[in-house]
Amino acid sequence: MTPERWLVALLSAGAALSILRLATAHLRAPRGARPAVWRTCALAALTAVSAALLALTLQPPPVPVARDTLVVLTAGWADLPRPASQRVVALPEAGDGPPGATRMPDLATALRRHPDTQALAVVGAGLTARDRDAVDGRALAFVPAALPAGIVALEVPRGIAPGARFEVRGRVAGIDGAQVSLSDPAGRVVDAAAADDAGRFRLAGTARDAGAATFVVRVRDADDGEADRVDVPVVVEDVAPVRVLLLAGAPNPDLRALRRWSEDAGLGLRWRAALGGGAGVGDAPALEAAGLAEQDLVVLDARAFDGLGAGARAALRSAVADGLGLLVHAPQPPSAALRDWLRGTGLTIEAGPVRPWRPDPGPADAARWRAWAGPGSDDAPFDPLLAGETPPALAYRPLTGGLPGADVGPPDMMRWQAFGRGRIGLVTLADSWRLPLAGRADLHAGLWSGWAGTLARAGDRAVPGVEGQGRVGDRLALCGLGPDAHVVALDGRAVPLLRDPVAGGCTGLWPDAPGWHRIVDAGRSWPLPVRAADDAPGLQAARLQAATRALVREAPGAAPAQASVPGPSWPWALAWLLATTALWALGRARLGRARVSAPPGIA
Numbered sequence: 001m002t003p004e005r006w007l008v009a010l011l012s013a014g015a016a017l018s019i020l021r022l023a024t025a026h027l028r029a030p031r032g033a034r035p036a037v038w039r040t041c042a043l044a045a046l047t048a049v050s051a052a053l054l055a056l057t058l059q060p061p062p063v064p065v066a067r068d069t070l071v072v073l074t075a076g077w078a079d080l081p082r083p084a085s086q087r088v089v090a091l092p093e094a095g096d097g098p099p100g101a102t103r104m105p106d107l108a109t110a111l112r113r114h115p116d117t118q119a120l121a122v123v124g125a126g127l128t129a130r131d132r133d134a135v136d137g138r139a140l141a142f143v144p145a146a147l148p149a150g151i152v153a154l155e156v157p158r159g160i161a162p163g164a165r166f167e168v169r170g171r172v173a174g175i176d177g178a179q180v181s182l183s184d185p186a187g188r189v190v191d192a193a194a195a196d197d198a199g200r201f202r203l204a205g206t207a208r209d210a211g212a213a214t215f216v217v218r219v220r221d222a223d224d225g226e227a228d229r230v231d232v233p234v235v236v237e238d239v240a241p242v243r244v245l246l247l248a249g250a251p252n253p254d255l256r257a258l259r260r261w262s263e264d265a266g267l268g269l270r271w272r273a274a275l276g277g278g279a280g281v282g283d284a285p286a287l288e289a290a291g292l293a294e295q296d297l298v299v300l301d302a303r304a305f306d307g308l309g310a311g312a313r314a315a316l317r318s319a320v321a322d323g324l325g326l327l328v329h330a331p332q333p334p335s336a337a338l339r340d341w342l343r344g345t346g347l348t349i350e351a352g353p354v355r356p357w358r359p360d361p362g363p364a365d366a367a368r369w370r371a372w373a374g375p376g377s378d379d380a381p382f383d384p385l386l387a388g389e390t391p392p393a394l395a396y397r398p399l400t401g402g403l404p405g406a407d408v409g410p411p412d413m414m415r416w417q418a419f420g421r422g423r424i425g426l427v428t429l430a431d432s433w434r435l436p437l438a439g440r441a442d443l444h445a446g447l448w449s450g451w452a453g454t455l456a457r458a459g460d461r462a463v464p465g466v467e468g469q470g471r472v473g474d475r476l477a478l479c480g481l482g483p484d485a486h487v488v489a490l491d492g493r494a495v496p497l498l499r500d501p502v503a504g505g506c507t508g509l510w511p512d513a514p515g516w517h518r519i520v521d522a523g524r525s526w527p528l529p530v531r532a533a534d535d536a537p538g539l540q541a542a543r544l545q546a547a548t549r550a551l552v553r554e555a556p557g558a559a560p561a562q563a564s565v566p567g568p569s570w571p572w573a574l575a576w577l578l579a580t581t582a583l584w585a586l587g588r589a590r591l592g593r594a595r596v597s598a599p600p601g602i603a
Contacts, residue, residue, distance in 0.1 A: 004059055015051035019044045039592030046583035053576035060569040070117045072107060073097050074124035076145030083121040083141070087114060091131065094124060107131035125541055126548030129475055135551050142552050144545050149174030150228030151219060152199075152542040159463065160207045160236050162266070164453070165446050167407065168217060168232055172199040173538065177222035182232070185213045195219075210238035212516055212527035230536045233516075233529035237463075242456050245284055245295045246271035249303025254329065257433035258299065261445050270295075274307055287312035292319035296457040302330040305338050313341060320345070321420030325455035331430035333397070345424050347417035349401040357410055358393045359435070359443045391440045397428040406450035414451055423455045463526065464519055465506075469543060470530040472511050478519065479506040485521035487528065489513060494520075 026040040071083055075093035082088070089110040090097025097103060104110040107127065111117055111134060119139040126144065127135070153171035160166050172178045172195045181192040182203040191203040205215060215232040244267045248255040251273045262269035272284030285291030287308065292298070292315060305328060308316070320326050328338070333351050342349065398412040405414030405425060416425030435444035465479035478485070478497060487495040490513050497507035511517065514532040518525045 007058060008055055011051045011055050015048050018047045022047070036592035039586070042592075043583065043586060046579055046586065050576060050579045050583055053572055053579055056572040057569050057576050060567040060572055062567060068116055068118035069121055070110065070114055070119070071121045071123060072110065072127075073101060074122060074126060074128075077124035080123050080143050080145060082123050082143070087117075093128070106134070108134040122548055126544035127551070128544065129547075132547060132551060137553075139553055140548075140551050142545075142548050144548070145541075147173045147541050147545070148538050150538040151217060151230045151536065152538040154217070154230060154232070154536075154539055156232055157234065160234065161239060161449075161453070162207060162210050162236055164449055165204055165206050166234065168203045168205065168215070170201055170217065171195075172201065172219055172228075175199075175219060175221050175227050178227070179220045179224075181218050181220075183216045183218065185215065187216075190215075205234075207234060207236040210236045212236075212529070214529075228538065230539065231531070233527075235527050235529075241266050241268045242452065243268040243294065243296045244270070244452070244456075245292075245298045247284060247298065247300035247304040248273040249301055249305075249307055250274055250276075251281075252301075253431075253433035253437075254301070257436050257444060258448065260436065261441070261448055264441070265445060265449060274304065288315050289318065292316065292324055293322070295319075295324060297325040297327065297452055297455060299327045299329065299452075302328060302332065302334050302338055305341075306335055317341075317345065317419075320422035320424055323421040323457045325422055325452075325457055326424045327451055327455050328424070328426045330426055330428055331396075334426070342424065342426065345417065345419040347402050347415070347419075347424050347426065349399050349415055349426055351397040351399055351428060353397070354395050354430075355398055356393050356395055357413070357429075359391050359409070359440070359447075361389060361391055361440075362442075386439050389439075391443055392434045392438050394432060394434065395430045399426065399428060402426070406454045408447050408450035414454075416455060422457065425451065425455050427451060464521070466528070467506070469539070470511060470517075470528060471535070471540065472514055472530060472533040474510070476509040476511065476528075477506045478509055481507060481519070481521045485519065488518045488520055488525075490515045490517065 022040055022044050026034060026037075029035070069083065069087070071088040073082075073088065073090040073094040077090075077094050077097075088097070088101040089104045090101045091104060091107065091110075102110075102113075104113070108131070117138065119141070120135065121141045121143070123143045124145050126142070150172065151170055152173045155167075155169040157166040157168065168182055170180075172180065175195075178195040178199065178201075179192065180195055180201040180203065181189050182205055184190050184205065190205045193201050193203060195201045203217065207213075213234045213236065215234055217230050217232055218226060219228040221227045244262055246255070246258055246262065246269060248271075255271070255273055259269065259271060270282070270284045272280050272282035274280045285294070298316070298319075305313075316324075316326065328334075328342075330338070330351075334342075334349075339349070396410070396413045398410070399415045400412070402415030402417045402425075404411035405416055405427070409429070413429055414425055414427040416423050429447070432444055432447060435441065435447075464481050464485075465477075467477035467479065468475060470476055478487075481497065483499075485497055485507070487497065487509055489495055489511075495509065497509060499505065499507050511530040514530050514535065517528040517530055519528050
């Protein structure tokens, strides 16, 4: 017999003897001196309850726990509820951990110490890259810590052309009434906005010359104090100019405005406008395979398309299938021939009634307006009086079908569809030439540059793929590089890159210093921004949480095996003390005892 059973047997025997003594005393007492039955029953019941509670105090009932679950504490675990488990480990980011937790250098070591672990419960900020691979398909639950107040998400633009506008999007957490602003490298505020109810914001800036630049996003709270700031690395690519072929059915103001836009943007422009009777003006090549292969984008109005012959239309269709971009400008309802031709390429659209639209005028402050619009030129100098001036209202026909165009203007103003290796789009904006005539060439250029960037043939300048966030101590995966590629650090050191044979030709880099690095490969180079380890803590915390949530999965198959550990004894001890006190008090009290009369003659 085990000691636990001996203890239960002894306590049961003691309680039984006590109850037997109470019953015997009750029955042997004279009828006039016998106590009330309820008193004897109450004393017997309290005796049994006291013995049972004493047994539970000395041997508390077991508490079931998941035998194969390992609680893993990471940074920020202190104020979070932890799942019940008899095994708790603390990773280096968690500090010493609570009493009873075992410190581990990494998750892989913890799993080697506990080889039967089938499920993990991660508590805190999340698993770093060092520990994620060690999860290895195990079931995982995640109790995340609260994100720090500030910017927790940021979409940084990539592959920006000189002079193009770009957007910075993100999200702010933990700051009510947050006001967000974007400053250029000179410290001038180029855009500002209030975060919405979910903390999301969108800011716009303008890329000037080719190269690397650092913009800054600042967050101010309701008291106008700076709550957070994050650097935004912007890389402006020095790419070959897009070759544009502009075709018009007749000379018109839109043709003139588009020619000026092409020249100001540095595009390789060739154009032609029909004069009627087969005559025309301009230097555009013939619409045949050889001439179209030398173009990246064709912009033609609907009247020009209606004037094309069957051979030119077939050549245009074949060129788009080979990678050419085509943008049809149709401010009037497209003809049946144009709709049928577009339908044959997969772009089925319908145009609705005319709808007015007015572009966003931009900042009203003159200083921000200068940073927004740029310094101007000799023939179009900067005009501070345009700050906040309402641009002219334009009209367009909303389109249905296809895919929405670039994030400029209403989403139903331009629609496009892929065809082969190229793209075909249709835009219905009318009288866009009124924008540059009103001094807002920047708005006109933003519209047409956005649409051109969506449709134009992709260039042949290969850009290496960068997977991960450039941060000191974190791994970056660089893909699409040659065997002799390397990274030049800030101090001029050449850091070789080792290829991983199972990573699809990608290489790994662990930066050890913040700042702008350079990727060098076969005589070409690309800027590579690297943040300091403590820079933008909100972005780092959100990234850790997202990476850990991606590992969350339920336990496969049946429920995990259960084990038990002794539960707490103090509740049973307290109950035993109360029952024993009640037993003692009732035994001492005269409640329920028989009254004994004094013998005669005793006064």
